[in-house]
Amino acid sequence: MRLVVARCTVDYEGRLAAHLAEAVRLIMVKSDGCVAIHADGGAYKPLNWMNAPNTLLDEGERWVVSNPKGERLTIDLLEILADELHEFGPDPGLEKDGVEAHLQALLAEHPDTIAAGLTLVRREFPTDIGPVDLLCRDADGTAVAVEVKRRGEIDGVEQLTRYLDRLERDPLLRGIRGIFVAQIIKPQARVLAESRGIGWVEVDYDALRGIESDELRLF
Amino acid sequence: MRLVVARCTVDYEGRLAAHLAEAVRLIMVKSDGCVAIHADGGAYKPLNWMNAPNTLLDEGERWVVSNPKGERLTIDLLEILADELHEFGPDPGLEKDGVEAHLQALLAEHPDTIAAGLTLVRREFPTDIGPVDLLCRDADGTAVAVEVKRRGEIDGVEQLTRYLDRLERDPLLRGIRGIFVAQIIKPQARVLAESRGIGWVEVDYDALRGIESDELRLF
DNA sequence: GACTCTATCTCGGTA
DNA sequence: TACCGAGGTAGAGTC
Structure with a gap:
């Protein structure tokens, strides 16, 4: 999992259009390629995301994530505050009871x-x-x-x-x-x-x- | 936002009961207190979470997050691989178009x-x-x-x-x-x-x- | 693949 | 506060 903390703007074009103005956010890139943009507050749901399968085009200060359905997430990185890679290994998954x-x-x-x-x-x-x-x-x-x-x-x-x-x-x-x-x-x-x-x-x-x-x- | 990467087990008791066996995961603690446990794959949705408002009791190798509704999330930390704190500042929020x-x-x-x-x-x-x-x-x-x-x-x-x-x-x-x-x-x-x-x-x-x-x- | 239904739904609105 | 409806619903299961 790659964790990037950066001042950024984000645009999503797909099932709807959405825009995020400049601010510091967490960009989470999971090993299956899915990308999520988190603010430091609110719910567990990211502000924007792109599920796998997709392709991430890293142009340095601009990332473009696109998927086969024609959806596109554009992230403009204005200032990178952290950028780390962690190895997780497999996850046994969640066991539920009471549904x-x-x-x-x-x-x-x-x-x-x-x-x-x-x-x-x-x-x-x-x-x-x-x-x-x-x-x-x-x-x-x-x-x-x-x-x-x-x-x-x-x-x-x-x-x-x-x-x-x-x-x-x-x-x-x-x-x-x-x-x-x-x-x-x-x-x-x-x-x-x-x-x-x-x-x-x-x-x-x-x-x-x-x-x-x-x-x-x-x- | 506090980002902890750790080998851990997690238990949730509340609207249902759920258990996560030992594995390396990301624990995200946002500044409003909400907590989310992410695996390195799957969707943007965390495996477990606890929304604000809640209280986090940090006992070192065990965190207990509880909320007024009586839900409880217990995180047992077996090995901490990273623990970082980042300042984000306010977020202008998402603008949507096309709903x-x-x-x-x-x-x-x-x-x-x-x-x-x-x-x-x-x-x-x-x-x-x-x-x-x-x-x-x-x-x-x-x-x-x-x-x-x-x-x-x-x-x-x-x-x-x-x-x-x-x-x-x-x-x-x-x-x-x-x-x-x-x-x-x-x-x-x-x-x-x-x-x-x-x-x-x-x-x-x-x-x-x-x-x-x-x-x-x-x- | 298409369809169906659940969800710790979440989230935002309004009364 | 509770109720109601939308969601980039997502995700699982079935056919």
Whole structure:
């Protein structure tokens, strides 16, 4: 990784046009060629960047980074304050725990925490516009499509509505109803769900994990 | 900005749990206190980060960054390869050109490029579920709600549908129709729009800019 | 390759 | 402050 601290101006031409007036910034060039310009504040997101694959043309006081899509990042270096190269070696990468996929897996194991009597038919049940998170049956044998989100917002209700629309056309699933499940469901999403006859349930992730670990303890 | 290159392990506990096994990485500490851990490859996004406001507790070989929301980032430094401090000064920030707001402004100036005879009533016309990009009238005096996107996808059609649903309840707007406008509209979005009686138009951003600059040239 | 959806989304606006 | 919508969304997974 090459780290350059320099007074510079930057121009990006591509999906939009953007300009950075003169200031001191960090220019990070990673070993895969991607370039990021950071200010000393704000978020983790750089002011400007160029992902790999690209080609960096180093003309000394001007760098031009361009990629096959026709995007171009031009960096004019007015004063270089530091320029260092570091060897990093490989990175094992990030291990995550607690994202939507995990919540979905927990719910698939314990569908009755969504609604009493619910049993799982299949996870990621396919439709022609994408897979439904959980397809279940309730105690009466009625099909139930479940959409799982970490945070329940209006988009999720729209998504479930589209799935229900498709699934209703399948004779085996006729009469299907929907349940929107999330750790927190925003008021607007609740209202929209209710107005469409879709149920909604807030689930407690930590409680689900608790059930899981209790069961593991039995073995 | 403090730049530390170190062999380290990192743990994040907060909105999820995440762990980074031992490797050499860049630890960036910006002057507003935010911390980002970068690998030497991949995208511009750091592996782990903590935004301001937060507090960094430096215990030498262990840093603990915590924030008021209860998130915590723990960095264990096994070997420090570089540790530098740079003064940056203020940053004038990024100037952007060519985003949706600009497209909307151009279309508001030239509503007839959307459909012949269209005149603007108001930009950002309010409804109780959010503002419609453009409210217009066509040559017959019929109200027309226009949703503008840079890229036309299914979400935009859903959004416009919700607005139309609301606007139809206003006696002054009864009979309102919708037009979905974008630089590129995906086939699925077209089909959905058509199935709901919503019109769609692809507009040429550069051509609109051309009209604009031609007009400026007259002054 | 195209499409879909998640994200510690981030970021900016507004009420 | 919370809510809402845009993003050069990026990135992963699937088909």
